[in-house]
Amino acid sequence: MTSLASRLRSARLYLCTDARERQGDLGDFLREAFAGGVDVVQIRQKDMDRDAELAALEVARSVATASRTGAPPIVCVNDSPRIAQAFAADMLHLGQTDGSAHRARRRLHEWALVGRSTHTPEQADEALADPDVSYFAVGPVHATPTKPDYVPVGLDLVRHAARIAPVGDVTSEPWFAIGGLHLGNLDEVVEAGARRVVVVRAITEASDPRAAARALSDRLGQAWADDPALASYALRSASLGL
Template sequence: MTVMTSLAHRLRSARLYLCTDARERQGDLDAFLRAAFAGGVDVVQIRQKNMARDAELAALEVARSAAVATQGIVCVNDSPKVAKAFAADMLHLGQTDGSAKRARRSLHEWALIGRSTHTPAQLEQAAADPGVDYFAVGPVHATPTKPDYVPVGLDLVRHAAQVAPVGDVSSKPWFAIGGLDADNLDQVVEAGARRVVVVRAITEASDPEAAARVLKDRLRRAWSDDPALASYALRSAALDA
């Protein structure tokens, strides 16, 4: 468990969320994650299907160590059991991973839970669920990490911006996800997203730190250019006072 600035405040302050496998082929997980965090990544989720439990826990520990310097958040994918063993600060659930209320029994009292959403109804349910702290909206574009999902396009992003206005600090944070990179980031920003999840935009970059910085700088500009977000940081901090 990581105890520094409150996890809820760090989530509200997050802009750039990275999903990555354990980099077993490259053998560079620690160096890769340190570069990603240095470039501005706020949240890292280790997502590798059918990974042995001990190997997943080891990868998560590497991520936790890499996250310390920037107070990044490390997220467990899907499994409350792994989250419990890791004393995770964040757990992300898909639509078939059970209730957030049940999953929370495996977590420490300050831990955060996210939910993937792919339809307006799922989005609205996640926004209303008291057990869910944030949600992801997508996949916006086709992506090999979710080959069975039909891209939702930008309409669901626009719907999320109406259901949970980013400028309203009482709204749950949400992240657009699915095939996002530096070339199409402006599209989701224009649709109302101010937080995004990326995969290949950083994992396949020759310079992960530089790739993260490009994305983070664009998101920072979106926040600074949005009048509705002018006092967001102060209002967010006040919630934790």
């Protein structure tokens, strides 16, 4: 079976969504998103009851496991090492105020992945240097209602991440651009060096989540295909056991 680390390295499209309580369609929604090409999903809903969050995560894991032959999409827990431990999570994402990755990792299984949000070059540097961080996210690139207290960082942080962690370097940690991204502005982050992105409303508010995910995944796939540094990325990763 493909390792979690390998699945993360090959991931391009990462979706953050709430538990779809208002719509009542989390399973169906995720089924469509995964069919469209979403590689990672994070359930992110602030102040959610613990049992309700665990139930939503179980729905996500069940749908992910059934969605594809071979390696399924990765299901990620937001912020809480305690929830991640109770869920036996494969991946946990931490913000800047959520404690150390090392301490969080002690609650997770041996192969679990830990991500870190970064908003400045210094934070990106720290995440890259942290042996307990498996990937990092840079942003928010644009203003977004999901992070109203954060000032948009623009493309400079994306360019910085591309310099310190070249996407073609299989020994470097993967990273994702995040923040107000959609098909209409995807090219600018690709041109700045991103090959992996996190989206929210671009899929959660789409009338056809499968089509929205497919359009984003296809554009990112083309960016990978057009990038000479990524021509043999999968083969090099496999040869190093990554």
